Amino acid sequence: MTAMDTLTLRGPEDLATIEGVPLADRDIAFTTYDIVRRAAASSPDATATVWIPDPSKFADAHSWTFAELLAAVHRIGNALVRLGVGRQDAVTLVSPNTGSLFATILAAEAVGIAAPINPVFDVERIGELMRTTGSRVVVAAGPEIDPGLWERLLDAAGTLGLTALLALRPDGAGTAAPRLGHRDGVTVAYLETLAATADPESLMVPPPRPDDVASFFHTGGTTGAPKVAAHTHSNEATTAWALALAGDFRSGAAILAGLPLFHVNALMVTGLAPLVSGACSVWPGPRGYRDPGLYGSFWKIVEHYSVSAMSAVPTVYGALAAIEVDARIDSLSVAVVGAAPLPHAVREAFFARTGIQLREGYGLTEATCASSVVPPGAGATESVGQRLPYQHIKAVDIDTDGDWHDLPPGRVGELVISGPAVYAGYVRQTPAGRVLSRDGVVDGWLRTGDLGSIDENQIVSLRGRNKDVIIRGGHNIDPMVIEEALLSHPSVVAVGAVGWPDRKSGEVPVAYVVPKPGAAVAHRELMDWAAAHIDEAAARPVRLIELPELPLTAIGKPFKPALREDAAARAAREELEAAGQSGVDVAATHVEGQLTVTVAGSRADIASASSLLRDFEFVVTGVTP
Incomplete structure (x- = not known):
């Protein structure tokens, strides 16, 4: 026994x-x-x-x-x-x-x-x-x-x-x-x-x-x-x-x-x-x-x-x-x-x-x-x-x-x-x-x-991770709210929601979506689906990005840092292109836990990009060829 x-x-x-x-x-x-x-x-x-x-x-x-x-x-x-x-x-x-x-x-x-x-x-x-x-x-x-x-x-x-x-x-x-x-x-x-x-x-x-x-x-x-x-x-x-x-x-x-x-x-x-x-x-x-x-x-x-x-x-x-x-x-x-x-x-x-x-x-x-x-x-x-x-x-x-x-x-x-x-x-x-x-x-x-x-019976309920929470203008958004809503769509198999850097709000929600193999789903259809299934207007994603698969750790956990890095790089690139500065390479990574955007170009390009991106909540660094 x-x-x-x-x-x-x-x-x-x-x-x-x-x-x-x-x-x-x-x-x-x-x-x-x-x-x-x-x-x-x-x-x-x-x-x-x-x-x-x-x-x-x-x-x-x-x-x-x-x-x-x-x-x-x-x-x-x-x-x-x-x-x-x-x-x-x-x-x-x-x-x-x-x-x-x-x-x-x-x-x-x-x-x-x-x-x-x-x-x-x-x-x-x-x-x-x-x-x-x-x-x-x-x-x-x-x-x-x-x-x-x-x-x-x-x-x-x-x-x-x-x-x-x-x-x-x-x-x-x-x-x-x-x-x-x-x-x-x-x-x-x-x-x-x-x-x-x-x-x-x-x-x-x-x-x-x-x-x-x-x-x-x-x-x-x-x-x-x-x-x-x-x-x-x-x-x-x-x-x-x-x-x-x-x-x-x-x-x-x-x-x-x-x-x-x-x-x-x-x-x-x-x-x-x-x-x-x-x-x-x-x-x-x-x-x-x-x-x-x-x-x-x-x-x-x-x-x-x-x-x-x-x-x-x-x-x-x-x-x-x-x-x-x-x-x-x-x-x-x-x-x-x-x-x-x-x-x-x-x-x-x-x-x-x-x-x-x-x-x-x-x-x-x-x-x-x-x-x-x-x-x-x-x-x-x-x-x-x-x-x-x-x-x-x-x-x-x-x-x-x-x-x-x-x-x-x-x-x-x-x-x-x-x-x-x-x-x-x-x-x-x-x-x-x-x-x-x-x-x-x-x-x-x-x-x-x-x-x-x-609760009083020692039952534990989760409401998200502090580091996963999307903070939109002081409003805390649980990414699970977004992920659950989009996963209920019959043509979606995986979703990862993270914060997209935003000059005014700090960050806004964005969702990375993996469709079922062979499924074709229109972007507008998914945006409408999210609007209909997410009660909080602030939690509705401002954009959807389709991926063939989500980045995962070796045991299959969603790897959110990679999505946050991708979102930061995309946001920085869009900001620079809108200002006419499209000749620089942009990448993002975490350095000692801090989200960091790296701009590769001339010294003048780096200085200009640093000025344009100064109001975002990520660190900007530069490298010259």
Whole structure:
């Protein structure tokens, strides 16, 4: 019997019962290593994870039992220790999803600090993150998985200051492995070769403590440049326990896991939480939800593995809503959505297709992924659910002096979070070494930047992000109002609303629209549709821009900074052309969080453009050829 078998979280009464026992007094794992160890002790021969190399051949998969996973954590952890990895050392992991990557993340946390990185990043970005974390050991996709990435990392090994570059092999790889190459002063080897001779029974170093740092996760970067957030073992273990409880994960259940392991949602919701409850995570291919080939087999995978729960972002559910259900999916009862606001149109389309109500969750990397989730049996709801046990959420008003004022239930303000999930801080490198800076944490409360409310039953509702709000002449506009209205048009599949720089109002709303494939929709028709479906006149977009697709992060979140940059560049270009200055190049980007327009031309062109654009709320810089 697991710790989950005697507890439920279906409403505020359950929340009160659970919190009647202090968290410190609960017999649960407080480190990720202890999660794996307990799972192996409880159900050694049960299947812990299933890895599908090719989603089109979904029955051809490779599984690990809980005992095998623990043995792999011991072997890999001990191999890392032999390479000099200690408790304070970060191990960089750069690879698409594989069983060995998952085991290595757990092993790195057991003996040091796991630092997963998006494998699509270029070497320069990878190097920046490694310098931030201080990592000198890299575990990466080997030449069988991503030959281009492997060669780039091998070529840059000296520049990156590596002591070891270790290659992962694909799930189900054969006995013959390609040569890896050589670099002086760097251990270049297959990780499985080094792990094969290590002890599978125990760690050769003391196990981690709850307050030890377990991981460094770079943020999704939807509101600016990525940062690196540090999570302790207690952050991850207690959040995983609460997620398993809220998700009603049960021993032996199958949980579909399609998000990339460099993102905290994949590790917490579909990695650690199933381990806590004795459930099995099913990973549908190295690229997961980002693989277009997955969707032709998706419902058959659900049927074949009797998947009972899944977690994904809204864009995934939007894609699934367009696919005929060609298999029995009655096993699937829990479909959790998070990481980005859920459009009402996507909610309705997915329910119409499957009969399954999407259950929103809410969280952020700085609060270890999750702080609320809609509990099982709640039915249709527009909220993001009930706060998780032992986390506390409130809405506050922050005045111009920076003073906080708690708001009563139901009142909208900035959401702040306290409790065991609040991160250890952002990672910084200083002349004295690596430090953790708890940016945004005041007296134990984390500022989220999200607008919302929490009612007397501890149900959380969102009203947008502070940074996403469009401010038109002092009037705050929630972009979701615009996006929901346009998404209700039958020929529209995606919308992103942002502020268009405006001299008089500061900014005005503009919407980027993606039509359905093959659909032709007139601009005037959409403008009329917006006018008819958006009650607030100030919130109606002043223009619509059609795109083939919205810019997304690697896990499918809408990437609003790219849209704001495009809007700023277009606005600046139009202003300059109207003034007869059309011979300059204009680009926009975010520099240290500040929207910046760069004008390329002669010194005279730059001076003239700077004068013409001086009243806009963006920074203007210039470069000469």
